[in-house]
Amino acid sequence: MSALDRQLRPIYEALDSYNNKQAVALCTKALKKGENQTIKALKAVALDRLGKEDEALEICDEIKRTRPTDDAVLQYICMVYKASKKTQDVIDVYTAAYNQAPRNEELANHWFMALVRVDDRKQMQQAAMKIQKQFKDNSRYLFWTIMTIWLQRVRQAKNGPEGTKGMLATLTERMLIKAAEDGRIKDYEALQLYIEVLETHGKTTDALAVINGEMGNLCKVQADRKHIVARLCKANKSWGPLRAVSKELLLASPDDWLSYCNYIEALIQILRETTDADSRSNIIEQARSLFSVLESKASSGKRTKRGPLLAGLELEKALQTNKLQEADLPKLSGLVMEYLEKFGSNLSCFDDVRPYLSLVPANDFDGLFQELQKIDAKGLTIASVRRLVTIEKIRRWSDTKLTADEANARAEHYIAAYKATVPLGADFDERELQPGDDYILLLAHTLLDRHAQKRGVFFAVVYQSRGDFACSSDTAAEDRSMLADVAAVLEYGLARSKFNYQIKLLLIRVYVELGKKLFLDIVLSIDAMRIDICAGVHKRMFDVAKTMDIKQIQHDTLSYLFTDDIELLGCPETSLRALVTSLTIYGSNERETPEMIVQAFKFGTYSKIPEFIRFRDRLKNSLQYNVSQRQLYRVEILRRFPALDNLGYYLEILDENILSFSDDYISKLSDNRDLTLLANWTSSGKPIGEVVSGTAFPRKRDAWLKLHALIPLILRGMCTEGAPLPADDLTDLKRAINEAQEQNEDSEQLTAADILLEVAGAVVAARTHADTSASPGKWDSKTWTGILDRLKRASFHPFESILLRLFA
């Protein structure tokens, strides 16, 4: 062991066991004996871990000036730079290192990857070209170069100048053609890149020649290769070949839905081009007989596949909607019935047939609905319950508006039916869905419909009595009690099916709505005793949300289900925690995704590079990110009040980047919220979340995002003495309020913003006068009385009460 190793070993051990203080001490001691860059760099790592960022960076900068080329030293100082997000320093040290040792392949890789992390595509290209020249034999660097040019083309695809775009495209294509000629396309990923580039340039015939040629053998799974052929045929509008390849794929795999869709699309196009009636019916017959061959093939396996039968429906639907055949309703109806007969007891059956239900004459279901009336509790099996539930869903889909009596009768029927199913699931593992769970949801949906119908009446009363809110308390109580009924039903079902996320999600929405109403009561002082109940509702809502174990990427896609309107519930501490947690995913994206883009380069998985970049950007520009961050600011502002110093300090540190509110910024946000999740079986397709809240759900956020960027910015201006309050912001706020009004945003929220506008206007006027030491002028007691009067009238919103106290 060398003397250096003897010094290093204890340092590594200390660092490995996170004994950072000891590591620093060991480094300091070793450095006294003599200068050593590795030890110095390790000291920086240990200091950084101890939170002594400045000292750590100072050491790194010192090392950086010596232009190190030692791999370990570079890695250690870059760890520190990365932790402090000093990406440019990382690039600088590796650029310098590479320039000194251009034959060091390892360094070259680090240099390139440092550029990948910051996504500087032009520099990536220049680096890749240099490295490629240096290490000519390694095809990987050639593809890095091609990829970096292609990425520049992808970035400019939307709005770049045509000339540059064309130049980059041609360059990529030429380089790939050359690579193909030189035999340098040697794996499936490189082949896919080649095909994708040709395809994007509309050269589908060339792409087909490549995949059908010898190079196509790089795709080792036959079905994958044929799927590429099908994709290209479709892009090329080669309907005959598309039909042929789809048929081959189906014969090999009779459940392949994409191939059915391709086959049917090709068929429709071929029929359109065929004028002779006999040939047309011939072509249609060929399709039908193919599907029936596939059906017998599919039912001979271990499990009958649903594909062929459903594809038969898809075919008839396509023929009808394209008017290529007389409408044959009995045929369609028969196919739907056959499907229900065979697959009715599959949980997904309703979703399978949903696209075809509107083609079936309404009366044709009557026979099925008859079955629902006579439930024989003894004869029930799990399969028969599932089948009944499928039919129930079809009945709900076919329902026109039910009268109050009909709805009541239906509700009772669901309860009885559910109870009859309970014994069947008694022995299930608790993580499994209970067979009758969907009855609970059907019941809840029916009750929510009724609640929604009544709400129209409540609203009318509330609206007329703006000045005298209290008179609506009776109707408000009824409103609440109906929602509480729904919650009770869902809780009842949840007690037996602890992991049913459908029940949980709906329950959460119902509790949020209930919580909002209860909180409104408290603010209105109708019933201050409700505070306890209100707190109970919040607690239960958050408890249910917690059992869902929402994490990672789900924070972006699902948080809205329990954080939308959370700031209006009057439970700042819990809201704050929920919002802060949901925001963690955006930090993870910044940390993790760039590393994965690096990995994709490393493994030569070219198809994944643009894919990962798109993924990173979707999270980075997430709408939900912007919503949650604004909600968080809102809650914090309310929470810190009335300690004005504290509030003022908080307002100072708002992140202005995320508080952008230009149309351009907002229109580019990516809406990643998963809106498909909550079940809904009506033909109108109105999301159940909207039925619960009576407003768009999730909320439309365009105008909201502007409002809630401007409000904190203006509050900041007001709270900071002597700070200029930009008149532009006020104009923008005025505009945002108008916009929100047009979009029917909640009027209470807009009143708050409107009053803020007035107050801020008064503050601007006062400050202007103070500056010019003129007399108060317009800033007189009348203005104040007017504002105060409005505030009092509108005191049902927390923002108002804040402003009221702020300026009383």
Next chain:
Amino acid sequence: MTTLRRFVADDLFKFNNVNLDPLTETYNISFYLQYMAQWPDYFVAAEAPSGSCMGYVMGKAEGAGKLWHGHVTAVTVAPECRRLGLAEELMEILETVSEKIYNGYFVDLFVRVSNKVAIGMYEKFGYSVYRRVLGYYSGADSEDAFDMRKALPRDVRKESIVPLPHPVRPEDLEW
């Protein structure tokens, strides 16, 4: 009526109906993206006609010499899509990838010894218990695992699946 295709990063935005199931874990971004970056063919999504996710399988290739094999990291199916034979289709894809693309000797997977349903299912798919791994699952629900294997055509004499007579410890696992 299933479209089987490569799992793509954007699928992470829409796999909730699968991952909200209590038996399916949601991992961090790097976990999924690392698999996609390193073994893009081994991560396959099953898509319904409506475009919703029905389930997915993720796997990898690892080992050396005669232990070069495909490994099933996760296979999961949405509750509403169970009992349709989807898990088997997904497993078949993984086997095809292991055989055609990676040319492995066998496919293996780990399963909790208490998970009788899953063990029975894998047996039906042609897997057999190769050995027991003591304390493979750590944490609150600490448990032994079965290492189950299925030989691929390259293992002509089916040597890879001859059961080990004695259990092993996690640190004895070759990979």
